[in-house]
Amino acid sequence: MAKLQLFYATNRNHLGDDRWHPTGYGRNFSADGMENLRFGRLTLTASDAKLKAAMSAESAGAAVNGSRLGDYLEPLVEGAAIEAYEEKIDPRVSQESQKNIVLGSAAFFADLQDLMMGGTDTLIYIHGFNVSWKGAVSSALALQASLNRTDGTDPRQKVNVVLFTWPSDGMALPLVSYKSDRSEAAGSGHAVGRAFLKLRDFLARLNDRATGEPVCGQDIHLLCHSMGNYVLQNALKRMDEYTPGNALPRLFEHIFLCAPDVDDNVLEIGAPLGRVHELARGVTVYHNRGDKAMYVSDYTKGNPERLGTNGAAHPATLHNKVHQVDCSAFAGEGTDFVQHSYFNSGLPNLDIRHSIEGLAHEDKRRNRRRKGDLPNVWELVRKRS
Numbered sequence: 001m002a003k004l005q006l007f008y009a010t011n012r013n014h015l016g017d018d019r020w021h022p023t024g025y026g027r028n029f030s031a032d033g034m035e036n037l038r039f040g041r042l043t044l045t046a047s048d049a050k051l052k053a054a055m056s057a058e059s060a061g062a063a064v065n066g067s068r069l070g071d072y073l074e075p076l077v078e079g080a081a082i083e084a085y086e087e088k089i090d091p092r093v094s095q096e097s098q099k100n101i102v103l104g105s106a107a108f109f110a111d112l113q114d115l116m117m118g119g120t121d122t123l124i125y126i127h128g129f130n131v132s133w134k135g136a137v138s139s140a141l142a143l144q145a146s147l148n149r150t151d152g153t154d155p156r157q158k159v160n161v162v163l164f165t166w167p168s169d170g171m172a173l174p175l176v177s178y179k180s181d182r183s184e185a186a187g188s189g190h191a192v193g194r195a196f197l198k199l200r201d202f203l204a205r206l207n208d209r210a211t212g213e214p215v216c217g218q219d220i221h222l223l224c225h226s227m228g229n230y231v232l233q234n235a236l237k238r239m240d241e242y243t244p245g246n247a248l249p250r251l252f253e254h255i256f257l258c259a260p261d262v263d264d265n266v267l268e269i270g271a272p273l274g275r276v277h278e279l280a281r282g283v284t285v286y287h288n289r290g291d292k293a294m295y296v297s298d299y300t301k302g303n304p305e306r307l308g309t310n311g312a313a314h315p316a317t318l319h320n321k322v323h324q325v326d327c328s329a330f331a332g333e334g335t336d337f338v339q340h341s342y343f344n345s346g347l348p349n350l351d352i353r354h355s356i357e358g359l360a361h362e363d364k365r366r367n368r369r370r371k372g373d374l375p376n377v378w379e380l381v382r383k384r385s
Contacts, residue, residue: 002048004073004141007041007112008163011191012133014038020084024077025133027169034187035194039108040084042137044076055145059345061330061367061382064149066142066344074138105195109202112162116216120158121253121356123147126192128226128261129168129185129293136165139344143223146349147356152365154357164192166231185227189234196235197242200249219253221356222280225343226293226308229260233272240275252280254355258343259291259308266307267318277321284355285324286348287311288331293340315377323361325351326371326379347380 011034012025019038030036054069085104112122125143127136144161166188199220224232239248255276260266266273267285277283287308288294294309305313311324331342342348347367354366361368361378371379 002046002051003043004046005041005043006137006141006163008165009037009039009195010165011037011188012165012167020086022082027167029167035191037191037195038084039104040082042080042082044080046073046076060342061347062350063151064146064345064349066146069142069145070138073141074134077134077137105198115160116218120160121219121221122160122162123221123223124162124164126164126224126228126231128228131168133165136163143344146344147353153353157357159356185230186234189231190238192231193235193238196239196251199251220251221254222252223256223258225258227261229257229262233262236275248275248278250279255280255283256352257285259340260285262307264305264307264313267312267322268314277319283322285311286327286343287324288339288342289328291340315374318376323376323378325368330380351380
């Protein structure tokens with residue numbers, strides 16, 4: 001049997017009598033407010049054989065079937081051991097005015113730092129629309145397993161996934177759920193922005209030579225799926241309000257915008273995600289022309305064309321850090337889940353892994369080729385020609 005561990009942050013309401021050892025998290029905001037954050041980790045036990053079977057099953061053009069792996073793990077979340085990092089703080093008073101406070105985020109970051117000191121990168125994962133607590137955990141664990149695959153990758157590169165889960169209600173009511181999740185995503189963006197500011201301050205202390213603290217030399221990445229990109233859009237707004245100067249802090253090595261359920265012009269200058277490149281060394285958009293979830297967002301919700309369908313409306317105008325990859329040749333294989341959550345399977349997942357390893361966009365080890373004449377537009381192929 002395998003022991004799987006997942007670090008998480010959430011602004012969901014806890015379930016059970018003990019907020020520090022909850023039985024899970026619900027579909028509402030924390031009772032302490034939408035920007036209240038809990039940090040924690042959970043552990044569950046899974047079958048090695050079943051994990052191996054999902055990891056060897058082909059999906060989206062290559063081995064690793066994130067859909068099958070997530071389906072296996074989701075029922076196991078019910079029995080997971082959950083431990084939230086305890087806090088001692090008065091929410092009615094500013095932190096600067098309190099003495100002897102205990103912040104859960106401080107212990108959370110310290111444990112992640114210890115893990116990264118062992119040679120492990122961290123990837124923060126923000127899920128999308130209509131995802132329950134159990135669904136969020138199972139998809140994050142599936143992503144962690146798939147990114148630590150051994151085929152065609154550098155075995156020295158390890159990846160630890162940190163889940164940010166917001167109260168996407170997970171009730172599968174197409175119209176009501178979408179509108180509810182859209183507003184909750186906007187509010188949750190403020191919580192994510194707050195978490196990123198905490199990360200900024202923690203990294204600033206590490207980079208202060210006077211502290212004498214060791215620096216691990218590993219990278220932090222961010223992956224947003226579907227409406228999770230709308231959460232990020234609102235997080236940038238909150239960060240801008242509390243960031244001095246003219247540039248946002250560079251927190252990440254790479255940002256992956258997967259099946260983004262946001263407008264297709266959102267990355268342009270002056271648009272809501274027009275400054276996202278300031279947060280990272282590189283930004284990659286993954287899109288799929290056959291993504292049914294994007295068509296639902298377009299036509300039944302009255303949204304403009306989505307970034308997750310055909311990519312950016314005007315890719316030639318984007319910052320040179322921003323690239324886009326057309327996954328349509330592979331993301332359309334299999335179920336509707338694979339068509340929308342292809343980042344967790346096959347060649348799209350492998351391409352993300354290669355970016356984490358530091359491979360250049362044009363590296364021959366990638367299963368991609370240029371699409372058209374622009375230097376930042378790519379498509380996935382089974383064998384590079």
